Amino acid sequence: xxxxxxxxxxxxxxxxxxFESYVDDAKWFFKGGFGxxxxxxxxxxxxxxxEGRGIFVVQYPKERLPLPERYRGFPMLLYDEDPxxxxxxxxxxxxxxCPPQCIWIERATDPETGKALRAPASFHIxxxxxxxxxxxxxxxxxxxxxxxxxxxIALFQGGDAFLFDKEKLSRPTSHHAEIHPTAYAEELxxxxx
Amino acid sequence: MTIQATHETxxxxxxxxxxxxxxxxxxxxxDRDHLVAVATALRDELGFRYLSSVTGVDxxxxxxxxxxxxxxxxxxxxxxxxxxxLHVHADRENPTVPSLTxxxxxxxxxxxxxxDLMGIRFEGHPDLRRILLWxxxxxxxxxxxxxxxYYEADTKPFDxxxxxxAPVRAESRVPLGRNLxxxxxxxxxxxxxxxxxxGYIAHDxxxxxxxxxxxxxxxxxxxxxxxxxxxxxxxxxxxxxxETIKKLEPVVGFLHRCHDKIGERNTWLGNMPYxxxxxxxxxxxxxxxxxxxxxxxxxVKVPERAEYIxxxxxxxxxxxxxxxxxxxxxxxxxxxFTAMLMGMEERELIVDLFERVSGxxxxxxxxxxxxxxxxxxADDVAYARQLAFERLPQAIDKVDQFFTNNEVxxxxxxxVGVLPAETAIAYGCTGPLLRASGVPYDIRRAxxxxxxxxFDFDVVTRQNGDVYDRYMVRLEExxxxxxxLQQALNRLPDGPIMDGKPKxxxxxxxxxxxxxxxxxKGELGFYLVSEGGNNPYRYxxxxxxxxxxxxxEEMCKGYLIADTVIILASVDITLGExxx
Numbered sequence: 019x020x021x022x023x024x025x026x027x028x029x030x031x032x033x034x035x036x037f038e039s040y041v042d043d044a045k046w047f048f049k050g051g052f053g054x055x056x057x058x059x060x061x062x063x064x065x066x067x068x069e070g071r072g073i074f075v076v077q078y079p080k081e082r083l084p085l086p087e088r089y090r091g092f093p094m095l096l097y098d099e100d101p102x103x104x105x106x107x108x109x110x111x112x113x114x115x116c117p118p119q120c121i122w123i124e125r126a127t128d129p130e131t132g133k134a135l136r137a138p139a140s141f142h143i144x145x146x147x148x149x150x151x152x153x154x155x156x157x158x159x160x161x162x163x164x165x166x167x168x169x170x171i172a173l174f175q176g177g178d179a180f181l182f183d184k185e186k187l188s189r190p191t192s193h194h195a196e197i198h199p200t201a202y203a204e205e206l207x208x209x210x211x
Numbered sequence: 212m213t214i215q216a217t218h219e220t221x222x223x224x225x226x227x228x229x230x231x232x233x234x235x236x237x238x239x240x241x242d243r244d245h246l247v248a249v250a251t252a253l254r255d256e257l258g259f260r261y262l263s264s265v266t267g268v269d270x271x272x273x274x275x276x277x278x279x280x281x282x283x284x285x286x287x288x289x290x291x292x293x294x295x296x297l298h299v300h301a302d303r304e305n306p307t308v309p310s311l312t313x314x315x316x317x318x319x320x321x322x323x324x325x326x327d328l329m330g331i332r333f334e335g336h337p338d339l340r341r342i343l344l345w346x347x348x349x350x351x352x353x354x355x356x357x358x359x360x361y362y363e364a365d366t367k368p369f370d371x372x373x374x375x376x377a378p379v380r381a382e383s384r385v386p387l388g389r390n391l392x393x394x395x396x397x398x399x400x401x402x403x404x405x406x407x408x409x410g411y412i413a414h415d416x417x418x419x420x421x422x423x424x425x426x427x428x429x430x431x432x433x434x435x436x437x438x439x440x441x442x443x444x445x446x447x448x449x450x451x452x453x454e455t456i457k458k459l460e461p462v463v464g465f466l467h468r469c470h471d472k473i474g475e476r477n478t479w480l481g482n483m484p485y486x487x488x489x490x491x492x493x494x495x496x497x498x499x500x501x502x503x504x505x506x507x508x509x510x511v512k513v514p515e516r517a518e519y520i521x522x523x524x525x526x527x528x529x530x531x532x533x534x535x536x537x538x539x540x541x542x543x544x545x546x547x548f549t550a551m552l553m554g555m556e557e558r559e560l561i562v563d564l565f566e567r568v569s570g571x572x573x574x575x576x577x578x579x580x581x582x583x584x585x586x587x588x589a590d591d592v593a594y595a596r597q598l599a600f601e602r603l604p605q606a607i608d609k610v611d612q613f614f615t616n617n618e619v620x621x622x623x624x625x626x627v628g629v630l631p632a633e634t635a636i637a638y639g640c641t642g643p644l645l646r647a648s649g650v651p652y653d654i655r656r657a658x659x660x661x662x663x664x665x666f667d668f669d670v671v672t673r674q675n676g677d678v679y680d681r682y683m684v685r686l687e688e689x690x691x692x693x694x695x696l697q698q699a700l701n702r703l704p705d706g707p708i709m710d711g712k713p714k715x716x717x718x719x720x721x722x723x724x725x726x727x728x729x730x731x732k733g734e735l736g737f738y739l740v741s742e743g744g745n746n747p748y749r750y751x752x753x754x755x756x757x758x759x760x761x762x763x764e765e766m767c768k769g770y771l772i773a774d775t776v777i778i779l780a781s782v783d784i785t786l787g788e789x790x791x
Contacts, residue, residue, distance in 0.1 A: 022618060027617075028620075031609055068602060074559070086570075089571075108373075111715065113368065113376060114373065114715065114716060115480070115481070117477060117482070117484050119367055119372055122371075122372055124374065124377065134374065140377075142378040152570060153715060156713070157715035165570070178380065181378055
């Protein structure tokens with residue numbers, strides 16, 4: 019029978035949500051006044067699969083979701099202390115596994131003997147082509163290339179502006195330790211062995 | 212009857228026409244003049260009624276004592292068992308193979324694709340036009356000698372990257388230079404695809420349109436390519452009489468990037484992140500399908516924990532896909548955003564989990580050959596348990612409450628877009644589309660991959676094959692997915708997640724493999740040929756969206772133009788996978 023009552027029931031799902039959002043607003047208001055709902059303190063509760071009620075949206079860019087440790091942004095090259103001394107030894111592993119082939123490495127040579135050195139003379143990544151797959155970081159045998167977690171790299175120019183060189187790609191190891199604490203601890207542990 | 216026994220039966224029946232494929236290839240080589248007879252026998256006498264995949268392979272050099280040739284490769288299945296692989300050889304100068312479209316309508320789009328990309332001409336095909344590329348395109352890109360616009364070398368990794376890598380932007384290599392080819396006497400200004408500029412000719416020939424009781428003019432209508440209900444860039448060419456659909460033709464290819472060719476240039480593992488981009492809603496399933504296919508060639512053992520994690524990810528993906536599709540169905544019906552955002556919310560929570568384990572929300576790139584890339588931490592498992600045991604069952608109930616008895620939804624969906632079981636099988640439909648027509652065919656049951664045989668779940672079917680039943684199948688499948696998830700999370704064992712250390716560049720033993728999984732949209736198959744090198748020799752994706760779209764006309768004929776939108780939503784396509 020087409021009574022129209024089930025339609026009301028469906029509408030109830032929407033209405034419940036509508037009222038829930040006000041109830042949730044009120045709940046946060048009594049906890050901490052206006053603005054409490056959109057504070058850093060409330061965010062984990064609002065986004066929790068079990069406790070979240072009311073409006074689910076995050077007010078980006080005022081609010082940001084915390085990034086998980088494994089988040090893959092774009093590659094960065096690590097140096098320990100001196101920015102000129104990259105960890106990279108120019109073995110070329112990342113350039114070979116890179117699926118869209120957006121890594122260019124020029125190996126440095128000794129100016130006197132002409133022998134290849136264990137360092138890159140130049141290192142370029144075309145961030146405009148990079149697909150953030152993370153293979154370069156995953157297969158680097160020297161932990162020299164890692165995935166940064168910066169995702170706000172949009173520019174007004176195109177083309178060569180996205181061709182990042184060594185200077186633009188290099189980050190201190192402390193940055194890696196900060197954004198990837200677990201992975202960094204594991205690396206240290208495996209080195210000690 | 213086993214496949215081997217079927218081979219013997221066929222060989223006894225057609226003694227002159229059939230021989231075994233040379234190892235490491237599998238299946239039978241069929242003489243092309245007997246192909247139609249063999250296929251008829253397969254369908255009518257041996258029960259292989261489902262033609263899953265049709266594709267072509269180019270062998271420009273003589274191999275295994277066989278001359279240079281094109282090969283058309285067919286994969287047949289019956290309700291339990293398969294694949295039965297047929298190879299048909301065609302000479303390289305003028306490759307022709309008889310068409311199987313009159314026997315198996317599922318071959319229609321796939322033969323057109325093989326003609327378009329590989330250049331094999333299927334004789335007897337009712338409408339052999341290009342399908343993914345434009346009509347004036349010169350050449351067939353999957354032929355081995357073909358070089359695309361930004362061609363650099365045949366296979367990756369390119370030598371120019373290391374050790375003397377000087378960056379060159381592909382665009383700077385002049386897109387209009389030597390790599391770009393136009394047909395002879397082509398002029399950019401004056402070009403017009405002569406015989407059928409907009410694909411209307413077939414529509415002019417639609418006969419018996421006049422309904423004498425209600426004389427109406429015939430209208431040919433273009434729906435799309437930019438129509439919000441087409442879920443992407445899809446053009447539907449519709450012949451209407453009044454508001455009734457008389458003929459409908461999907462025109463696809465707007466998002467075509469020749470995934471197959473990219474795949475053949477790539478290294479084996481390099482294809483993994485590209486599969487994410489096929490069906491961008493279900494990247495975990497695509498990863499799984501590709502990993503399953505390559506593992507057939509590699510012969511690696513996936514550790515148990517990795518198998519469980521794979522199943523967990525695949526079932527979460529199925530949940531996402533179904534809830535999003537139901538939401539979009541609501542959207543297309545004019546319920547506006549309520550239902551879709553309900554789905555989006557659950558999806559957000561699940562992609563949060565994907566981001567935690569794999570590092571990316573949509574382009575997960577998570578599976579590796581022989582395992583998965585990262586382990587699930589205890590936190591991730593706890594989060595997944597919250598979802599599977601508390602959140603998602605409630606979400607399904609909410610969707611159920613919203614849609615199932617809603618009179619507006621029922622009015623619009625019951626007895627709309629009916630697809631009878633026989634037609635669905637003939638058109639090669641898979642997934643919820645097929646099961647809603649009453650065919651209990653689920654690859655997780657019919658040919659269990661990974662560890663699906665150890666889980667307790669039902670294959671959901673409904674009998675009517677209309678839009679409402681497809682919705683009901685999806686709803687119930689979400690419940691079954693949650694059931695599998697709960698079992699998997701309860702039993703998740705400890706242990707390694709990879710078979711050995713992951714390697715970036717691998718060599719795969721020579722041979723061919725067809726790996727298929729039950730992706731959320733249907734059968735996702737990867738046909739791979741290896742010659743033992745770093746790169747696939749042939750890499751073909753049999754995508755469920757593409758093949759299911761072939762049955763759209765059958766579903767829409769006789770219904771109103773307004774129903775097309777909801778029927779299309781119930782087929783559930785992703786254009787990234789249709790166009791590849």
